[in-house]
Amino acid sequence: SQQGEEDPQALSIQEGENATMNCSYKTSINNLQWYRQNSGRGLVHLILIRSNEREKHSGRLRVTLDTSKKSSSLLITASRAADTASYFCATAYGNNRLAFGKGNQVVVIP
Amino acid sequence: GAVVSQHPSRVICKSGTSVKIECRSLDFQATTMFWYRQFPKQSLMLMATSNEGSKATYEQGVEKDKFLINHASLTLSTLTVTSAHPEDSSFYICSARDFRSGGSTDTQYFGPGTRLTVL
Numbered sequence: 001s002q003q004g005e006e007d008p009q010a011l012s013i014q015e016g017e018n019a020t021m022n023c024s025y026k027t028s029i030n031n032l033q034w035y036r037q038n039s040g041r042g043l044v045h046l047i048l049i050r051s052n053e054r055e056k057h058s059g060r061l062r063v064t065l066d067t068s069k070k071s072s073s074l075l076i077t078a079s080r081a082a083d084t085a086s087y088f089c090a091t092a093y094g095n096n097r098l099a100f101g102k103g104n105q106v107v108v109i110p
Numbered sequence: 111g112a113v114v115s116q117h118p119s120r121v122i123c124k125s126g127t128s129v130k131i132e133c134r135s136l137d138f139q140a141t142t143m144f145w146y147r148q149f150p151k152q153s154l155m156l157m158a159t160s161n162e163g164s165k166a167t168y169e170q171g172v173e174k175d176k177f178l179i180n181h182a183s184l185t186l187s188t189l190t191v192t193s194a195h196p197e198d199s200s201f202y203i204c205s206a207r208d209f210r211s212g213g214s215t216d217t218q219y220f221g222p223g224t225r226l227t228v229l
Contacts, residue, residue, distance in 0.1 A: 033217070042116075042203055043154075043220040088153060095167070096142060096207055098218060100154045 010105040019076040021104040023089035024069075030092055032065055034074050037086045037103070046074075046087075081110045112138050114206050116221035123194055124229055131189045131224045133204030139184035140206035144218065145177070148201040160187040194228040201225055 011019050025032070031050045035043040049056045049065045049072065056063045062075040076083055086105050090098040113136040123129050133143055141162050146154040158179050159167040166179035176198075178190040187206075191198050205218040 035220075040201070040223070040225070042114075042222040043205075045217050045219070048217060095159060096218075097144065097156055097159060098205075099156070102153050105151075 010107070012107045012109065013079055015079060015081055015108055015110050017079055019079050019083070019106050019108070021074050021087055021106070023072045023074070023101050025072075025089075025091045025099075025101075026070065027093075029067075032063075032072050033090045033092075033098070034061075034063060034072075035088045035090060035100075037088065039085075043088070076106075079106075079108045081108050084108045112206075112208055112217075112219040114140075114204065114219045114221040116202075116204060116224050118224060119222060120225045120227075122227045122229065125195050126193055128190055128192045129194055129226060131191075131202055131204075131226075133187045133189070133206070133221050135185045135206040135208075135219070138206075138208050138219075140187075140208065141184060142207045143181060143187040144205045144207075145179060145187075145189050146203045146205070148203060148223075150201075154203060157189075191226065194226070196228045199226055199228045 013019055029051055031048050033048045034046045036046055037043050047058045047061055047063050049063050060077045065072045084107050086103045088100045088103045090100045092098055115134045117132045121129055143160040145157045147157050148154045156169050157172045160179045160181040162181045162184050168174045181187040201223050203223045205220045207218055
């Protein structure tokens, strides 16, 4: 199976700053998705980028995809305290299954 | 929007007992649901794919007799942890795929998770 893997870093930033996190995967993909998880809760789908797309925006989120490097980045601009969460990338493989990366914990300090 | 619920949200049980967790798609039909397990500060690990009207497909290393999955309708899948032991304590999350979206690029909608603690 293929696995999305983020750089194993925890981010601690001040409110208003931008947060960037990365993800790499191993095999070819149809799409890559980013999810947010607040502590002890389920996952919330943030954005999906298809393999033929290079960049996608959704509100304060910007996702890039580089299929040649098998990597993706998620940028959160003008961070807020409510953005404090863990962020996971996921890639889809056989039968619509998702493989999740390790996740990045982001703490936004008010 | 698509909503998935789980019940219960938390459960504490004694070692040796069985625990059933329900996953429901509230406003859409889900031919396929997925069950994940998550340890503290770790990622989600896919346990099995639950298909309505057929047997679940388990990932390698997941004991099918230990984790019984039933997908009796298009809106309900259940995960039963049989003869639970302390090492089964974990956060169990389900997700559902919207039947209408089709293809391989659709989004999965996740439930809020169930915290299982086995004493």
